[in-house]
Amino acid sequence: DAGITQSPRHKVTETGTPVTLRCHQTENHRYMYWYRQDPGHGLRLIHYSYGVKDTDKGEVSDGYSVSRSKTEDFLLTLESATSSQTSVYFCATEGGSRYGYTFGSGTRLTVV
């Protein structure tokens, strides 16, 4: 979706290294979300943000941290990547409940 950009689109990293994924939106949406998608698990919520510097944990937050210093950017950091964090990561924003979420195209992360 043109309103949400995730970067990088693909990344291979080594176990134990820090990794930061970026989500950038041009919609001025208040709410932003990070999900991971794995076979057999569907999408699982990692962290979400309801405003600048306001964040909360989701279903699977262990090993992840987030930051939101500007409305348009929501960063997801893996402090020390592990192989279990190999996944496809999706960012989403919400402009109002009746419109649903808008998703980015995803970041495929491989931890070797």
Place this chain on the structure above:
Amino acid sequence: SQQGEEDPQALSIQEGENATMNCSYKTSINNLQWYRQNSGRGLVHLILIRSNEREKHSGRLRVTLDTSKKSSSLLITASRAADTASYFCATALNQAGTALIFGKGTTLSVSS
């Protein structure tokens, strides 16, 4: 743990047939949403049904909600090959109605 669970996990039909997917959830909700995901892409919002609604239509989509049974169904009428995708139901993690939790999805294959 997932709030919503879709059934069946996979569904294969011929073009022109109807496809029905079901979703069961665990706790009380403000609304329930359905999303579609084409292979390798982010999710796309299809339809939202509020807890005080029993049925909603959008084009070839029909969604029903039975709060007494904590279940919803998505009907796609006159399916097309382009409907081939995974379909997810989602409900909110919190009382504010934000932070959607997704089920594991139903994979629909429509053959021509």
